[in-house]
Amino acid sequence: MRVPRRRLRLARYKKHRRQIHQRFRQHLFALDRLCAHTSGPLPKVVVLTGAGISAESGIRTFRASDGLWEEHHLEDVATPEGFARDPQRVQDFYNERRRQLQQPEIQPNPAHFALAKLEAALGENFLLITQNIDDLHERAGNHNIIHMHGELLKVRCCDSGQVLNWTGDLTVDDRCYCCQFPAALRPHVVWFGEMPLQMGDIYQALSEADYFVAIGTSGHVYPAAGFVQEAASRGVKTVELNLEPSQTESEFNEKHYGPASEVVPAWVDGLLQKIAYPA
Numbered sequence: 001m002r003v004p005r006r007r008l009r010l011a012r013y014k015k016h017r018r019q020i021h022q023r024f025r026q027h028l029f030a031l032d033r034l035c036a037h038t039s040g041p042l043p044k045v046v047v048l049t050g051a052g053i054s055a056e057s058g059i060r061t062f063r064a065s066d067g068l069w070e071e072h073h074l075e076d077v078a079t080p081e082g083f084a085r086d087p088q089r090v091q092d093f094y095n096e097r098r099r100q101l102q103q104p105e106i107q108p109n110p111a112h113f114a115l116a117k118l119e120a121a122l123g124e125n126f127l128l129i130t131q132n133i134d135d136l137h138e139r140a141g142n143h144n145i146i147h148m149h150g151e152l153l154k155v156r157c158c159d160s161g162q163v164l165n166w167t168g169d170l171t172v173d174d175r176c177y178c179c180q181f182p183a184a185l186r187p188h189v190v191w192f193g194e195m196p197l198q199m200g201d202i203y204q205a206l207s208e209a210d211y212f213v214a215i216g217t218s219g220h221v222y223p224a225a226g227f228v229q230e231a232a233s234r235g236v237k238t239v240e241l242n243l244e245p246s247q248t249e250s251e252f253n254e255k256h257y258g259p260a261s262e263v264v265p266a267w268v269d270g271l272l273q274k275i276a277y278p279a
């Protein structure tokens with residue numbers, strides 16, 4: 001009875017093959033469902049913003065042709081030597097900036113809100129590095145922010161370096177009481193000749209990023225102007241969003257020019273689409 005035995009073996013083989021196919025299909029189905037929930041691994045995005053993003057919110061920039069450096073000597077108001085020479089002049093300069101920032105007409109614009117939306121989507125994978133000392137990113141809803149040049153609404157103890165929130169004017173007579181002897185306070189702003197803040201964290205983030213996006217920066221001020229080379233040398237995809245090509249324009253893989261309030265929301269929406277529906 002050779003034939004029935006062979007048929008039996010064939011039937012067993014076919015059944016086994018069906019089971020394997022079924023299990024494979026179930027496995028694929030489960031993977032699909034998992035992917036639908038996590039949308040795959042999220043890219044790591046590091047964004048650098050400069051004066052260009054805040055200009056549309058009415059914040060006066062330093063470098064434009066009608067900028068603050070046209071009216072003030074930066075050696076007088078933005079260097080440690082200037083502060084040592086005439087602290088009141090320096091306090092007055094930043095008091096004026098601090099008052100202006102808190103005027104009701106100064107509000108975040110669509111570019112700020114687009115970055116808040118991007119952080120909401122990417123969570124821990126998003127880092128915002130800003131050269132701006134205003135708080136418009138915070139007001140728009142961003143949390144993961146490095147203010148590499150300091151913050152206008154904070155002051156610092158000249159002795160201990162302790163940082164305090166400060167919304168009013170600061171005078172040469174104001175004192176910090178954190179130390180044994182009351183100490184003078186200065187704006188929590190990085191001046192020319194001083195080291196920008198959290199540089200170690202910044203270079204670490206640049207080395208791990210999938211995207212480096214520079215928004216509204218002129219590319220004149222180092223070390224920020226060197227971030228694009230640093231990112232590019234590590235194979236990070238680099239994007240420039242600016243009103244016009246910056247000094248370091250040629251270093252970027254991708255570039256879009258126009259007002260920040262238009263090009264930033266458009267780029268963010270494009271990236272979110274790409275994440276939700278990968279090609």
Ligand SMILES: [Zn+2]
Binds near residue numbers: 158161176183
């Ligand atoms: Zn102190």
